[in-house]
Amino acid sequence: MDPADLIISARWIIPVEPEGQVLDDHALVVRDGRILDLLPAAEALRRYAAREVLQRPHHVLLPGLVNAHTHSPMTLFRGMADDLPLDIWLGRHIWPAEARWVDAGFVRDGTELAMLEMLRGGTTCFNDMYFFPDVIAHAVDASGLRAGIGMIVLEHPTVWAQDADEYLRKGLAVRDQFRGHPRIAMSFAPHAPYTVADDSFRQIRLLANELDTQLHMHVHETASEIDDSQKRYARRPLQRLDELGLLTPQLAAVHMTQLTAAEIPLLAERGVSVVHCPESNLKLASGFCPVSELARAGINLALGTDGAGSNNDLDMFGEMRSCALLAKGVAQRADVAPAAAVLGMATHNGAKALGLGDRIGSLLAGKEADVICVDLSAAATQPVYDPISQLVYATSRDQVSDAWVAGRQLLADHQPLLADAPAILARAEAWRARLSTSRGSVAHD
Amino acid sequence: MDPADLIISARWIIPVEPEGQVLDDHALVVRDGRILDLLPAAEALRRYAAREVLQRPHHVLLPGLVNAHTHSPMTLFRGMADDLPLDIWLGRHIWPAEARWVDAGFVRDGTELAMLEMLRGGTTCFNDMYFFPDVIAHAVDASGLRAGIGMIVLEHPTVWAQDADEYLRKGLAVRDQFRGHPRIAMSFAPHAPYTVADDSFRQIRLLANELDTQLHMHVHETASEIDDSQKRYARRPLQRLDELGLLTPQLAAVHMTQLTAAEIPLLAERGVSVVHCPESNLKLASGFCPVSELARAGINLALGTDGAGSNNDLDMFGEMRSCALLAKGVAQRADVAPAAAVLGMATHNGAKALGLGDRIGSLLAGKEADVICVDLSAAATQPVYDPISQLVYATSRDQVSDAWVAGRQLLADHQPLLADAPAILARAEAWRARLSTSRGSVAHD
Numbered sequence: 067m068d069p070a071d072l073i074i075s076a077r078w079i080i081p082v083e084p085e086g087q088v089l090d091d092h093a094l095v096v097r098d099g100r101i102l103d104l105l106p107a108a109e110a111l112r113r114y115a116a117r118e119v120l121q122r123p124h125h126v127l128l129p130g131l132v133n134a135h136t137h138s139p140m141t142l143f144r145g146m147a148d149d150l151p152l153d154i155w156l157g158r159h160i161w162p163a164e165a166r167w168v169d170a171g172f173v174r175d176g177t178e179l180a181m182l183e184m185l186r187g188g189t190t191c192f193n194d195m196y197f198f199p200d201v202i203a204h205a206v207d208a209s210g211l212r213a214g215i216g217m218i219v220l221e222h223p224t225v226w227a228q229d230a231d232e233y234l235r236k237g238l239a240v241r242d243q244f245r246g247h248p249r250i251a252m253s254f255a256p257h258a259p260y261t262v263a264d265d266s267f268r269q270i271r272l273l274a275n276e277l278d279t280q281l282h283m284h285v286h287e288t289a290s291e292i293d294d295s296q297k298r299y300a301r302r303p304l305q306r307l308d309e310l311g312l313l314t315p316q317l318a319a320v321h322m323t324q325l326t327a328a329e330i331p332l333l334a335e336r337g338v339s340v341v342h343c344p345e346s347n348l349k350l351a352s353g354f355c356p357v358s359e360l361a362r363a364g365i366n367l368a369l370g371t372d373g374a375g376s377n378n379d380l381d382m383f384g385e386m387r388s389c390a391l392l393a394k395g396v397a398q399r400a401d402v403a404p405a406a407a408v409l410g411m412a413t414h415n416g417a418k419a420l421g422l423g424d425r426i427g428s429l430l431a432g433k434e435a436d437v438i439c440v441d442l443s444a445a446a447t448q449p450v451y452d453p454i455s456q457l458v459y460a461t462s463r464d465q466v467s468d469a470w471v472a473g474r475q476l477l478a479d480h481q482p483l484l485a486d487a488p489a490i491l492a493r494a495e496a497w498r499a500r501l502s503t504s505r506g507s508v509a510h511d
Numbered sequence: 512m513d514p515a516d517l518i519i520s521a522r523w524i525i526p527v528e529p530e531g532q533v534l535d536d537h538a539l540v541v542r543d544g545r546i547l548d549l550l551p552a553a554e555a556l557r558r559y560a561a562r563e564v565l566q567r568p569h570h571v572l573l574p575g576l577v578n579a580h581t582h583s584p585m586t587l588f589r590g591m592a593d594d595l596p597l598d599i600w601l602g603r604h605i606w607p608a609e610a611r612w613v614d615a616g617f618v619r620d621g622t623e624l625a626m627l628e629m630l631r632g633g634t635t636c637f638n639d640m641y642f643f644p645d646v647i648a649h650a651v652d653a654s655g656l657r658a659g660i661g662m663i664v665l666e667h668p669t670v671w672a673q674d675a676d677e678y679l680r681k682g683l684a685v686r687d688q689f690r691g692h693p694r695i696a697m698s699f700a701p702h703a704p705y706t707v708a709d710d711s712f713r714q715i716r717l718l719a720n721e722l723d724t725q726l727h728m729h730v731h732e733t734a735s736e737i738d739d740s741q742k743r744y745a746r747r748p749l750q751r752l753d754e755l756g757l758l759t760p761q762l763a764a765v766h767m768t769q770l771t772a773a774e775i776p777l778l779a780e781r782g783v784s785v786v787h788c789p790e791s792n793l794k795l796a797s798g799f800c801p802v803s804e805l806a807r808a809g810i811n812l813a814l815g816t817d818g819a820g821s822n823n824d825l826d827m828f829g830e831m832r833s834c835a836l837l838a839k840g841v842a843q844r845a846d847v848a849p850a851a852a853v854l855g856m857a858t859h860n861g862a863k864a865l866g867l868g869d870r871i872g873s874l875l876a877g878k879e880a881d882v883i884c885v886d887l888s889a890a891a892t893q894p895v896y897d898p899i900s901q902l903v904y905a906t907s908r909d910q911v912s913d914a915w916v917a918g919r920q921l922l923a924d925h926q927p928l929l930a931d932a933p934a935i936l937a938r939a940e941a942w943r944a945r946l947s948t949s950r951g952s953v954a955h956d
Contacts, residue, residue, distance in 0.1 A: 186889075345832075398798075459794075
């Protein structure tokens with residue numbers, strides 16, 4: 067018998083690659099943090115001697131979900147300002163609150179709250195963009211989770227940096243500090259075409275090529291972004307980005323609610339990944355991302371929750387459901403965005419968008435063992451004809467029972483093993499108290 | 512001190528009437544199944560001597576949710592056929608499966624599964640339309656839940672009846688049997704304008720007036736329904752229904768994705784309730800209900816999940832979120848369908864659509880005590896600036912801890928008190944096995 071660290075057998079296993087496959091009564095075998103084998107459960111027990119053998123008889127085992135766009139620390143602003151037009155939400159609530167409250171402690175506490183929420187909901191990897199990426203990286207390191215962390219770049223000053231040069235310099239210092247970290251992938255995160263100048267984009271393009279690093283950016287989120295670009299640059303943002311050499315397979319372009327018929331083949335040709343955030347786009351009335359057309363063009367489509375300020379949760383199960391449902395409504399076709407494709411968006415495609423497609427996102431042998439178990443025995447997910455349909459259309463985040471990252475168990479029987487949940491929740495409550503009672507309160511009065 | 516049966520104190524109480532109100536550290540006092548008082552918790556303990564006093568320190572207490580449109584037994588078809596155009600979904604999957612499998616046992620087992628799911632997710636009242644309303648009524652009686660149950664009417668034969676006369680006769684017999692039941696309200700449920708003839712509608716109108724009974728009908732669900740009506744009747748379904756006298760305050764018109772600018776004021780004038788089913792409309796690509804315009808016209812807007820065949824869950828928290836988000840995207844305005852209004856749709860407006868507006872749906876003294884508690888202490892719902900926002904935008908169904916109907920507790924610490932959950936789930940699994948293995952299987956092969 068071959069040695070292994072862990073065997074997990076489950077009622078169903080969904081490897082994601084190949085799309086749509088469901089294996090009955092199989093087992094996943096893990097050694098040294100990687101997937102060693104995926105085979106019928108009975109055979110696994112005959113062939114491998116593992117230190118730990120787990121049985122999940124009412125569960126689906128699948129790759130951990132990849133949240134391809136979020137701003138983790140904004141969990142501390144969750145529900146602070148809702149049902150407002152984008153300009154008032156940003157200008158009167160989010161930006162003033164950020165200017166007043168965001169510091170290293172806020173970012174640490176908000177990131178820890180976000181990671182606790184994501185872990186419990188089956189997200190094992192997330193793609194972040196916020197201030198103090200150093201603090202986020204330290205928190206990710208301690209959590210056991212995996213993340214892409216953006217080196218955010220803006221032209222205007224914030225609490226994190228004064229100008230594009232300083233953002234870049236500080237970002238690269240964080241990158242140096244976490245180089246080679248097995249679970250952290252730093253990326254360049256120019257905020258958006260409307261907040262970053264051509265010179266900065268040119269520098270970022272050079273650096274991204276040189277350092278072989280991913281790009282993470284908000285692009286074509288709203289109609290007014292397009293209008294402003296036409297006025298200022300006499301071109302649409304995508305055209306400007308293309309001329310600057312930013313449209314490459316390294317780019318994860320987030321939102322993309324405003325696309326012409328000509329831009330879709332351009333994105334496909336350039337190999338750009340699109341990160342769709344359906345709930346944020348709906349909540350801020352930003353427009354509809356043409357998911358079915360992007361999929362038909364062969365574009366890599368990932369899925370993100372966006373920050374808790376505009377969602378208001380970091381629930382990838384809810385996001386999968388919203389994606390599958392909304393795509394049908396927008397395309398006026400019930401057969402687009404089928405469940406298996408949407409599950410691929412939330413796993414393998416997300417991994418690809420983060421430059422991790424060969425390491426995580428599906429259950430191929432050799433990949434790192436980022437996996438979750440989901441208990442389908444609840445009334446709301448019975449009976450089970452099709453476990454993939456069940457995950458996308460009926461499962462709630464709270465049915466996630468277990469999670470591993472690189473073979474290390476982080477969630478067992480719904481309980482986090484590393485995170486100190488009571489302390490994290492107490493710190494979140496302390497921030498709420500501070501934000502709510504101070505002058506210039508951002509809470510509902 | 513005045514006697515009471517039950518005092519429930521909670522961190523927050525949301526009475527729904529008045530809209531948007533949140534009471535801190537209040538208590539609800541219940542006597543003889545009705546709400547006796549709603550007052551500060553400390554005062555409640557001084558003023559009332561109750562047999563039972565419960566404290567819910569991290570929870571919101573609010574009216575039980577009202578699912579204003581579903582087909583409960585279809586839970587047994589959950590996930591059986593997805594991602595298909597409406598005609599193929601209905602014609603090749605749902606109708607053949609119904610013809611082959613639906614009988615009294617199917618309806619009983621499916622209704623029990625649906626009620627278990629709904630209860631655990633905070634739905635204390637639902638509005639049903641399916642075959643064997645007698646079986647549904649018996650199941651509701653035993654469950655302790657509250658329901659509106661439709662006397663379904665079609666022209667074509669099914670396992671329940673052969674023609675409109677027989678549907679009506681059998682429905683009225685069920686109505687007689689359950690007349691005066693404290694938790695069951697029978698309604699007339701002509702299936703839809705395209706499946707019911709003018710003569711039957713005239714009969715139903717007479718009976719509904721005579722018996723002072725609500726009407727529950729699918730109306731304007733798809734564009735092809737409108738086209739077919741134009742061809743067959745030379746008028747849109749709403750015009751036809753108006754000429755037949757069906758547009759009255761008794762009518763709960765479900766779906767309404769196809770509305771002209773002139774039809775909206777007509778609905779308002781007639782006092783029709785509209786039941787919006789956002790997830791079903793999206794999943795079947797039926798079109799978008801103009802929620803913000805209906806609200807602006809002052810129409811009573813309720814919320815329903817539809818059946819699990821087209822949703823695929825009976826989760827009113829998910830439905831509230833989908834409603835609030837989708838309305839913004841469709842109206843291209845982030846300030847429509849605010850959280851408090853959507854919570855009203857899922858409670859008070861639903862009660863009104865079922866003709867129960869003076870009995871349930873808000874926490875006014877004198878109303879029956881249909882209430883739920885929701886635990887907001889999870890990471891995904893912290894911190895709490897605004898409990899109403901949290902319920903609509905961040906809460907999952909699994910956070911519902913307790914539920915009462917007419918003052919009787921049916922759910923305690925997430926566990927059902929009356930329902931035999933293991934037996935219900937075992938019967939659901941038995942149906943799945945039967946449906947999956949037989950020839951002419953409806954499951955994914």
